[in-house]
Amino acid sequence: MTRVEGTLPSGGRYLIEVPATWHGTLLVWSPGYVSAAGRPASDAPDGTTRQWLLDHGYALAGSQPATIGWAVADIMPDAVATLDKAATRFGPAQRTIAWGASMGGQVTAGLAQARPDRIDGALPLCGSVAGPVAMLNAFLDSNWALKQLVAPRSDLELVHVSDENTRQQKGKALLDSAQVTAQGRARIALAASFSQLSTWSVITDPRPAPRDYEAQEAQQYQAFLSGAMAPRQPLEQRAGGNFSWNTGVDYGSLLARSGRSKEVAALYEKAGLSLKKDLATLAASPRIDADPSAVDYMRRNITPTGEISDPVLTLNETGDNAPTVVQASAYAAAVRSKGDQRLLRQAFVDRPGHCGYTPSEVIASLLTLERRVTTGLWPSTNARTLGRLAARVDADSPLDLGTAGFVNSRPDAMLRPYLPASK
Template identity: 50%
Template structure:
């Protein structure tokens, strides 16, 4: 982290610690509910059961586009109810701003924790947890403020960090534009405004829709999907395709590609570029043939190209010869300092992912493990996987099982029961009414890793 960033974080935390938050409390049954506002303008929630077990769970919510910006202190209502029944205190804030708000989210969450302690006393145990973008916030807290927590739990988190995320988001849209609309003029970076982002997303989406009508177009969409490791089953509403049904697999990926264009590739990029002060991603020097070779769905791409009578080698050559995109060094520096990780854990972390996530592919877990291993913290990390499609589609049972497994590590000082069978057994006991789908799984490598444990990354 740069000196300027450390100073900004310290200033935000000092303000939060010295200015008094405002709050209002109400007792509902056996739970005290508190709504409050921090000096930053962020709001917070606290729910504390009458028979508090001494553990406070600090929940970091996912990416919020706005204008609505509610505080959250649990991932969903069903899980929240089960946790309160078991005596956990639940806290969590909104963030002072929406979007890629990590520089607000971390101090706001820590200020919320301080407000909780001031009101209810010191917890015997504090666990930071979060889903999706909140997994990035949680991991930032775990690395930069370990003295405030005892352990952390990331669910479907962006644990690969910000630079890696935006590099890998660039690759599929670069392939789509280069192979399907090379003369379209669609800006892939330096988008400028939300209206420009909407226009770019709409233009490239129309190209993809047209391409989906032909065998050659479908093969090229599959290639773009492979560069993001988009799985062939990525929504619970989709039929799970047979292993050899390449057409059904590609149809599922097509829907995910459309979602990527609508949400992350342009709109969220524009907001993040505005924060970073420029384009924070690049593909200079990237070998797309090598990336495809490491993709989890490379066989599907190869077979679809053969079926379409299209040369995969020729298209990869076209990608190699296409003008590349360079990054703004200052924007990369900002994103790296605020949103990338060293891998240096000092407290235990459990990271859990669904295997069928298209928005934050399961391969992000490989990127996290790479960083943590390089930093010498591998003994503190465990990872687990559920056999389901979609982003953050965990059942309450699965989430409670992950939490209880982390608690056991904190109590015993060693990891136990992190295998799929043990997690499923624990999940079934925690909530027999919802699914238990943990499976043995090892994700393929993340295609564009970037972390602060490897100084040569991207340089």
């Protein structure tokens, strides 16, 4: 195997690994969100998956941006520059597949949209495929509603964040104080419904029963801080302002479409609260406007329009909250709106958590996408077929690739998708 590392013109790092017997497929990996500088470049989600791929003739490439945080604007050009390095050193690939996890999954969807000249297929893993505007609007809805109903005089910063650490501390204190009362728990559930936080969020906990609404709310409470209150300040710094708004939003309508209305109604009844009154409070509360230039930055870096010309297979966990699984629905709707649905397939793994895939799940998804790239025809992407493929791959390998938890799923529609015009 040949391993090449170096520095890109941007200052980012790149890594390329080519096995002695390369069958022609090159995988270009985009990394997720990092909060500390100095990390080396990676070319796969984990060491086991990397080893399996190299053992089976795949060439791997990946980069790590010079900057930290929401570095989408840096990672996308770095991915292309890494492909240039690979082509110069090893010659052109027969086929190139982009893949990445979390923020890197969003970048992967962005490459499918913006650089079809450089890739032949895309595998976004646990990615924000509805784009940052829709995701952060949903999170604003939850944070804004919680503040209005639980602590309207709180100085918790919702937008234009000046100190993220202080924001996180105040947000946690607000959540913790609400969680100790039945009234507070009902309002947390209502706020969580607006960003459609999963009712099964904690990896170590069993799935709550369908009508165990208290257990479902407990899961949302534990996910709220890392999900709906995820760091905002680094994104606003890059965008140059606030990119989220809730002007004109009907929160009663959002609740009715959220898939959480029964849970919320039951908890409000148990707490002796008037849901109608709280929704009226939200309707009468002052709203937040966005900075158009900041929205435009997030559109460019990058909000999928749904236009694709190469096959894309998305993989999401049903209990993920960063992003929520409903982003897959928004992405599918965007692709359908452009008439490109024949190029898209979506797969799901039934577990909570973020990007916690087993190597067998990732490899089975990759093999399925590669077959579509090479043959022009999609193989079956239902859960049973993917599960069998994952089991077969694991059984044939000396590596421990883990078991697969694929499930057929149809997530709820995202409440406030953002589909910009193509530019």
